[in-house]
Amino acid sequence: MKKITSQQQRVLDCIQIYLKKTGFPPTRADICKELGFKSPNSAETHLRALEKKGFISIESGTSRGISVNNQNNSFGGDEYPVIGLVAAGSPTLAEENIERTINCPKSFFESGFDYFLKVRGLSMKDAGIMEDDLIAVKKTTDVKNGDIVIARLDDEVTVKFFNRKSSNIVELEPANEDFENIIINLENEQLHIEGKSVGLLRKN
Amino acid sequence: MKKITSQQQRVLDCIQIYLKKTGFPPTRADICKELGFKSPNSAETHLRALEKKGFISIESGTSRGISVNNQNNSFGGDEYPVIGLVAAGSPTLAEENIERTINCPKSFFESGFDYFLKVRGLSMKDAGIMEDDLIAVKKTTDVKNGDIVIARLDDEVTVKFFNRKSSNIVELEPANEDFENIIINLENEQLHIEGKSVGLLRKN
DNA sequence: AAAAATACTGAATATATGTACAGTATAATA
DNA sequence: TATTATACTGTACATATATTCAGTATTTTT
Structure with a gap:
């Protein structure tokens, strides 16, 4: 997907x-009215650019024949980013890390959340977390023993059970006997x- | 809401x-083409009737200006019922079986779905399905080998992998070595x- | 039994709308 | 430097589309 310009984003x-x-798409004239353009061709050229870049589809010769190419385009809730569990670096919300977005209500997970993390590997399989599952992550450092945390060690990001053994010792425990506990001396x-x-x- | 006729339902x-x-509504001609009418006025009168009864709204003078009046749009998506996996009886959508509802977009799960089923037990734990998980269920009898199905045997409802062994033999396979396969002779x-x-x- | 709603065909028309053509100007790219 | 993409105004026109009018027939409601 090529990058979008600010005006194209407005359209x-x-x-x-x-x-x-x-409940139905706008005409060229409608777009002009909304955005203050004075010629229908202004909307037309923007639409053509958006189509060329893959953001929308246009049915030729069809009135209001615009459809947005977003698989989950329900709108109404919020768009939450899906971030791949990159081996190196933290799962930031930078655009290059966002695979796609999912539309769902704010209150979908009781305590609220910030993004979805796509799981790699089976280190948490006995906790029912499988490959390609999406974990709803709430950004916080306030974690208790037994919580499933998204932790970063150097540049490695992992999902594990959290266990504080003492003030300096933290254990990251997988839910799969093929994996070993990670013990960290802070x-x-x-x-x-x-x-x-x-x-x-x-x-x- | 007044009652709808069968033809109006088709429209x-x-x-x-x-x-x-x-991604956009049909024209009168589109409806005629789909339903085999030969005059655009056939569609027009049906649309007027549907509008009068409150099922749709029509923006006058506007091409494709039809919007469906979805009563349960608490925010974009729909309310989907959560049904407890009752040991006896089928998980019907009868009110007494509905624990609560969850609001989420229609297209939340790729192929669409009808309700959530709350899981009891750990018979599918190796498939990452844990106690109290909510399975998004699509009502269908079109299942393939390897699908996770919601099956009813007598009055017992279970979630298992589906495997058709022959035209008369179906195997329901759990994902937990503590449970046994169920083999059914139809x-x-x-x-x-x-x-x-x-x-x-x-x-x- | 009369009136209203349903369920169509068929033709006609005003207008809503997509779209092409002719310009102007600036920023980004090769 | 030439070229392409972006970002517009303005005019024009073919056609896509809503909508009205004139009928016919059956079913439902009053």
Whole structure:
């Protein structure tokens, strides 16, 4: 997906807001009215650019024949980013790390959450967390023993049970006997808690 | 809401299917084409009737200006019932079986779904399905080998992998070595497929 | 039994709408 | 430096589309 310009983003937003409000897509004239353009061709060229970049589809010769190419375009809740569990670096919300977004209500997971993390590997399989599952992550450092945490050790990001053994010793425990516990002495090593799991989403 | 006639229901269905497929509502001519009418006025009168009865709204003078009046749009998505996995009886959508409802977008699970089923027991734990997880169930009898199905044997409802061994023999396979496969001879026993799992939701 | 609603065909028309063509200007890219 | 993409105004026109009018027939409601 090529990058979108700010004006093209305005047009795309306009289409989605219009759709949400009326239930059908806008005409070129509608877009002009909303965004203050004075020629229908202004909207037309933006639409062509958005189509070329893959953001929308246009049915030729069809009135209001615009459809937004977003698989989950329900609008109404919020868009939450899905972040791949990158081996190196923290799962930031930088655009290059966002695989896609999922629309769901704010209150979907009781305590609220910030993003979805796509799971790699089976180190938490006995906790029912499988490959490609999406963990709903709440960004917080306030974690208790037994919480499933998203932790970063150096540049490695992992999902594990959290266990504080003493003020300096933290144990990261997998839920799979094929994996070993990770014991961290906070005096020697840096442990960064990105957040904790507050839910899980799986699509078959 | 006044009662709808069968032909009006066909027109309403047509609008919704067209919307889902194209992303924008149909014209009168589109409806005629889909339903075999020969005059655009056939569609027009049905639309007027549907509007009068409150099922749709029509924006006058506007091409494709049809919007479906979805009563339960508490925010974009729909309310989906959560049904407890009752030991006896089928997980019907009768009110007494509905524990609560969850609001989420229609397209949340790729192929669409009908309700959430709350899981009891750990018979599918190696498939990452844990106690109290919510399985997104799509009501269908069209299941393939390897699908996770919601099956009813007599009055017992279970979630298992589906495996058709021969035209008369079906195997229901758990994902937990502590449980045994269930082998059903369709000549002797009744097997009812309630639907299949299309996703999973867990709240910590 | 009369009136209203349902369920169509068929033709006609005003207008809503997509879209092409002719310009102007600036920023980004090769 | 030339070229392409972006970002517009403005005019024009073919056609896509809503909508009205004139009928016919059956069913439902009053």
